[in-house]
Structures are given as structure tokens and as C-alpha cells.
Amino acid sequence: xxxxxxxxxxxxxxxxxxxxxxxxxxxxxxxxxxxxxxxxxxxxxxxxxxxxxxxxxxxxxxxxxxxxxxxxxxxxxxxxxxxxxxxxxxxxxxxxxxxxxxxxxxxxxxxxxxxxxxxxxxxxxxxxxxxxxxxxxxxxxxxxxxxxxxxxxxxxxxxxxxxxxxxxxxxxxxxxxxxxxxxxxxxxxxxxxxxxxxxxxxxxxxxxxxxxxxxxxxxxxxxxxxxxxxxxxxxxxxxxxxxxxxxxxxxxxxxxxxxxxxxxxxxxxxxxxx
Amino acid sequence: xxxxxxxxxxxxxxxxxxxxxxxxxxxxxxxxxxxxxxxxxxxxxxxxxxxxxxxxxxxxxxxxxxxxxxxxxxxxxxxxxxxxxxxxxxxxxxxxxxxxxxxxxxxxxxxxxxxxxxxxxxxxxxxxxxxxxxxxxxxxxxxxxxxxxxxxxxxxxxxxxxxxxxxxxxxxxxxxxxxxxxxxxxxxxxxxxxxxxxxxxxxxxxxxxxxxxxxxxxxxxxxxxxxxxxxxxxxxxxxxxxxxxxxxxxxxxxxxxxxxxxxxxxxxxxxxxxxxxxxxxxxxxxxxxxxxxxxxxxxxxxxxxxxxxxxxxxxxxxxxxxxxxxxxxxxxxxxxxxxxxxxxxxxxxxxxxxxxxxxxxxx
Numbered sequence: 001x002x003x004x005x006x007x008x009x010x011x012x013x014x015x016x017x018x019x020x021x022x023x024x025x026x027x028x029x030x031x032x033x034x035x036x037x038x039x040x041x042x043x044x045x046x047x048x049x050x051x052x053x054x055x056x057x058x059x060x061x062x063x064x065x066x067x068x069x070x071x072x073x074x075x076x077x078x079x080x081x082x083x084x085x086x087x088x089x090x091x092x093x094x095x096x097x098x099x100x101x102x103x104x105x106x107x108x109x110x111x112x113x114x115x116x117x118x119x120x121x122x123x124x125x126x127x128x129x130x131x132x133x134x135x136x137x138x139x140x141x142x143x144x145x146x147x148x149x150x151x152x153x154x155x156x157x158x159x160x161x162x163x164x165x166x167x168x169x170x171x172x173x174x175x176x177x178x179x180x181x182x183x184x185x186x187x188x189x190x191x192x193x194x195x196x197x198x199x200x201x202x203x204x205x206x207x208x209x210x211x212x213x214x215x216x217x218x219x220x221x222x223x224x225x226x227x228x229x230x231x232x233x234x235x236x237x238x239x240x241x242x243x244x245x246x247x248x249x250x251x252x253x254x255x256x257x258x259x260x261x262x263x264x265x266x267x268x269x270x271x272x273x274x
Numbered sequence: 275x276x277x278x279x280x281x282x283x284x285x286x287x288x289x290x291x292x293x294x295x296x297x298x299x300x301x302x303x304x305x306x307x308x309x310x311x312x313x314x315x316x317x318x319x320x321x322x323x324x325x326x327x328x329x330x331x332x333x334x335x336x337x338x339x340x341x342x343x344x345x346x347x348x349x350x351x352x353x354x355x356x357x358x359x360x361x362x363x364x365x366x367x368x369x370x371x372x373x374x375x376x377x378x379x380x381x382x383x384x385x386x387x388x389x390x391x392x393x394x395x396x397x398x399x400x401x402x403x404x405x406x407x408x409x410x411x412x413x414x415x416x417x418x419x420x421x422x423x424x425x426x427x428x429x430x431x432x433x434x435x436x437x438x439x440x441x442x443x444x445x446x447x448x449x450x451x452x453x454x455x456x457x458x459x460x461x462x463x464x465x466x467x468x469x470x471x472x473x474x475x476x477x478x479x480x481x482x483x484x485x486x487x488x489x490x491x492x493x494x495x496x497x498x499x500x501x502x503x504x505x506x507x508x509x510x511x512x513x514x515x516x517x518x519x520x521x522x523x524x525x526x527x528x529x530x531x532x533x534x535x536x537x538x539x540x541x542x543x544x545x546x547x548x549x550x551x552x553x554x555x556x557x558x559x560x561x562x563x564x565x566x567x568x569x570x571x572x573x574x575x576x577x578x579x580x581x582x583x584x585x586x587x588x589x590x591x592x593x594x595x596x597x598x599x600x601x602x603x604x605x606x607x608x609x610x611x612x613x614x615x616x617x618x619x620x621x622x623x624x625x626x627x628x629x630x631x632x633x634x635x636x637x
Binding site for chain 2 (some may be wrong): 032163165166168170171172173174175179184187188
């Protein structure tokens with residue numbers, strides 16, 4: 001009994017220490033974003049500010065391009081997700097529920113695609129986009145991520161769990177294959193789609209690597225790219241508004257994730273009732 | 275009523291890789307008939323049904339619908355309806371939407387089917403009203419009015435079954451295909467749904483093709499039974515034909531509530547049939563019963579009293595096992611005692627020992 005309690009106490013403590021280490025920068029950002037300038041650079045460390053400095057947020061939102069960065073982030077993230085779903089779900093449906101020659105080979109290629117990191121293909125894509133003259137456009141930020149091996153794989157696994165008779169019934173009822181994908185399959189793999197959306201949105205909202213390569217135009221900067229401009233030029237060492245901007249940029253993701261997580265578990269619960 | 279059968283399979287062969295699942299199958303579905311495809315699992319009956327539906331294509335042979343070859347038409351173009359073993363209801367749609375979907379695909383344009391926007395598509399108002407009426411009629415016929423807004427997960431097995439039937443009925447198809455539709459129901463509900471299906475068949479007047487592995491279901495409901503064994507049609511005929519004149523040993527073994535008695539050559543009790551030395555003799559338990567003047571003698575091993583009848587397990591002098599049925603008021607003698615049995619010579623079946631095919635008339 002005591003040994004069990006000790007074991008739990010030790011593991012809980014370790015987890016708490018780990019969580020604190022990971023959360024510390026985040027908490028520090030939160031703290032700095034509401035600190036007045038003179039307290040930020042004081043020698044003593046205090047987590048709580050003496051007074052809340054809302055001016056940091058006002059500066060970040062009004063005298064900088066943060067709203068533009070957020071808008072760019074939204075366009076890129078939504079664009080990527082919509083096109084990913086548009087192509088990955090029909091692809092996965094074909095791989096899971098239709099028989100055609102070389103199906104195993106195609107699926108093998110998808111699996112192989114999972115193993116290739118994006119950075120390997122970044123340079124060829126960059127050169128191709130330069131030739132096509134679409135660097136420094138939204139398309140340059142969206143196009144490379146539309147073919148998603150991970151998405152196809154995830155949806156393929158979800159769709160192959162669905163009974164084949166369902167699709168045959170739909171064919172007998174007169175649905176075209178496209179109609180089967182969007183009217184029957186997609187609603188049934190919504191939990192998988194939610195999970196995929198979380199991965200996709202998080203990865204591309206936070207992505208700095210590709211926007212740094214593909215765009216130089218500040219008007220197209222996504223949030224992480226925008227923060228760099230912010231630091232370098234406009235505010236110099238004005239850390240308060242910088243942290244406020246960082247918070248503003250992180251917040252939508254955290255909020256969206258929390259909402260989607262709830263939806264996600266709801267989806268799981270609903271499918272468990274069947 | 276035309277003489278052309280509604281559906282005809284001619285020499286249909288289906289192979290999956292090296293395996294031949296259907297071997298030159300000929301089936302004819304007369305208009306207005308209730309046909310049962312009967313066979314053990316893996317005999318190809320479901321594949322036959324899928325080929326009829328257009329969900330699968332034969333490697334060889336023709337599928338004729340009202341005399342026209344429909345080999346390259348989809349299930350929807352053939353306008354056949356299918357009820358699946360698992361019901362295959364769309365889990366995310368309500369009962370009403372499940373039943374309405376085939377009509378929505380037929381009567382509404384792509385734009386008209388869109389949620390919300392669809393209401394403003396030209397002509398969709400009338401089409402929607404028409405669909406709602408048709409769904410209402412079918413729901414009333416099947417007693418589903420109270421359930422229209424439920425999701426399939428909230429329905430019992432019998433209710434799901436009805437929704438699946440409703441989805442088939444609402445389209446007014448030329449042919450109904452049912453793949454073991456009652457196998458997921460409990461025994462009592464199954465018997466009830468049997469008579470409902472027969473009533474439904476009468477009401478629609480359309481031919482039904484019913485796949486089952488349960489011979490009693492087939493005998494009770496169908497007016498034509500196609501027995502399939504190992505990917506071939508073993509025999510097709512009325513239930514009486516199959517019962518009284520089984521074409522082969524396998525069919526005789528398949529049909530009938532009580533397992534038929536088979537006697538290998540030379541093992542039949544004396545006096546059963548003159549060909550008993552070289553052929554397989556078969557006799558149903560219900561056609562042999564204790565009789566004082568009987569010509570067959572056997573020793574009683576066990577007796578099962580079932581109320582209306584007594585099933586006797588006996589052993590003949592030749593060593594062959596034998597089952598006979600006595601009336602419920604039969605005084606069961608002690609095990610081991612000799613029983614004289616009388617039989618109806620007209621009910622003795624003779625099969626070739628090598629091929630298993632029926633020999634001659636039912637003597």
C-alpha cells in the first residue's frame with residue numbers, strides 16, 4: 001500500500017517537474033506580455049507583475065502588422081487543410097474500398113512517402129516554384145503541402161474500418177463514387193478528419209521553415225515568420241509588445257485545439273455507440 | 275404477365291484468382307416469383323446475388339434483365355433494390371434520410387441535394403415534396419412513422435431491418451434482392467418477418483430473390499428454390515419438387531427439417547429397395563415409422579419425445595443407423611428392443627453411388 005503510494009508520488013512528481021520545465025517558457029511569455037517595460041529587465045525574478053500592462057497588447061495590435069500575420073496564417077492554414085481533405089479523402093477511399101490494378105503498389109508509395117521528410121523535397125520544390133514564378137504568393141505557401149501522405153494513410157485506415165456493404169448499398173441507391181466519398185464516407189470519418197485537422201493546422205500555423213524559404217514579402221508573412229520581422233525592425237528590444245504578439249499568435253491555436261479536442265472526443269464517443 | 279423471365283443468368287462463371295466461385299450458373303427468375311437461393315456458406319449464392327445486382331461482374335456468361343443484356347449497367351441503372359445482411363444503413367443519416375436517399379439521387383440535381391443551398395435550387399421544392407410523400411407512404415406501410423427522426427444506432431434489429439426494406443421499397447424497383455435479411459434477428463422475430471416479407475412480396479408483385487442458408491426459410495417462403503452447391507446450381511424447382519424428387523444426394527441431404535437417412539451400397543436394411551446393393555438409398559425419417567406389419571426390422575437405440583412426434587434413432591441388422599418418426603402417442607419400447615418399421619415405397623430415393631445423381635423415378 002505504502003509502496004504503491006510512494007510509486008505514484010514519485011511518478012507524479014517527475015511528471016510535474018517535466019510539465020513545469022516545458023511550460024516555463026510559455027508561462028514566462030504570459031508573464032512578460034503583461035509586465036511594464038521597467039519590470040521586464042529588472043534583476044530580480046518575479047512571475048507576477050506589479051501591475052497589468054495592457055499597453056503591450058495595444059501596441060502589438062495597432063502599431064504592428066500582427067493582424068495581417070494572423071490573417072495570412074488563417075488563409076494558409078485553411079487553404080492547406082481544405083485542399084488536403086479535397087484530395088486525401090477520395091484517394092484514401094479508392095485505396096480502401098475499391099480494387100484496381102497496382103493498388104498495393106500505390107499504397108506502398110504512400111507509406112514510403114510518409115518516410116520522406118519535407119526538408120528533402122524543399123529545394124526541388126523551391127526551384128520548381130521559382131521557374132513557375134509563384135514564389136512570394138499564397139500558392140507558394142499552400143501548394144507544397146496539399147499532397148499529404150500522412151492524411152491519405154490516416155483516412156485510408158479509417159475508411160477500411162467501415163463495412164464494404166455500406167458502399168455497395170450506396171451504389172445500389174444510385175450514388176456516384178464522388179457522392180459516396182462526400183455524402184457517406186466523409187461524415188463517417190469525421191473523427192479522423194478532426195484529428196487530421198489538428199495535426200495539419202498546428203504544423204502549418206507554426207511552420208517557420210517553408211515561409212522563410214518561399215516568401216520574402218512581409219505582406220505574406222505567416223505568424224511565426226512575422227514575429228521575426230517584428231523583433232528585427234519595428235520594436236527593437238521592446239520585449240513587452242513582442243511577447244504580447246507572441247501570445248496573440250499562439251492563442252488561436254490553443255483555443256482551437258481545446259475546442260477541437262472536445263469535438264474529437266465527442267466524435268469518438270458517438271462512433272463507440274454503434 | 276409476359277413469358278420473358280424478369281432476370282436470367284446464362285452460363286455465368288465468376289473466378290477470383292485461381293478459384294472458380296461460380297461455374298456456369300443458369301438461373302431464371304420469372305416475373306412475380308419469390309425465388310430462394312439456398313446453399314451452405316461459401317457455395318456462391320451471395321456472389322450470384324451480387325452479379326444479379328450489378329455489384330460484381332461475371333467473367334463469362336450473360337445477365338439478362340427483361341430480355342436485355344445488362345452486363346455493363348450499374349445496380350442503379352438496372353433499378354434493382356438490395357437488402358443487405360448487415361442492413362447497411364447509413365449511420366449518420368436519420369431513418370427518413372436513409373429511406374429518402376435513393377429518391378434524392380434520382381429526383382434532385384446536384385445543386386438541389388446540397389444542404390441549405392439546395393432549397394433554393396429550381397424545381398427542388400416539388401421534388402422534395404414528392405420524396406417526402408413517398409417516404410411517408412413507405413414508412414406507414416412498414417410501421418416506421420414514429421421512428422423517422424431516429425438514427426440507425428437507436429433502432430432495434432427488427433426496426434433496422436424494416437428501414438432497410440423501406441429503402442428498397444421506396445424506389446419501386448423491378449427486382450428485390452435480399453441477402454440473408456433475417457439472419458441477424460432472433461428466432462421469434464425471424465418467423466414474424468418471414469410472413470411480413472411474403473405479404474410484402476404479394477403487395478408489390480415484384481420478383482424477390484432471397485439468399486439463405488436455412489432450408490426451412492426457403493421452403494416456407496419461396497415458390498422457386500435454387501439449390502447451390504460448390505458454385506453450381508444443383509437443382510432448381512418448387513419446394514415440392516426439391517422435397518419429393520431431389521436431383522442429387524446433396525440436395526436430398528440439404529432439404530427437409532429432419533436429416534434424411536442415407537444407406538451406402540450394401541448397408542441398407544433388407545427389403546428397402548432392390549437396387550440397395552449397388553446404389554445409395556435415401557429415405558426421410560418422416561416416411562418410415564413403426565408398424566406391426568412392417569418389413570424392416572431394427573433395434574431401438576434412443577428416442578426423443580417432441581410432443582407431436584417421437585424421433586427414433588435405430589440400428590438395422592446391417593449395422594446402418596436409421597432415424598424414424600413415430601406419432602406423439604407412440605408407446606416407446608425399451609432401448610435395445612426390436613421394432614418393426616413400415617415405409618412408403620414411393621418415397622424411397624435412389625442415387626448413383628459414384629456421381630450422387632438421382633437414378634430413375636421415385637420407384
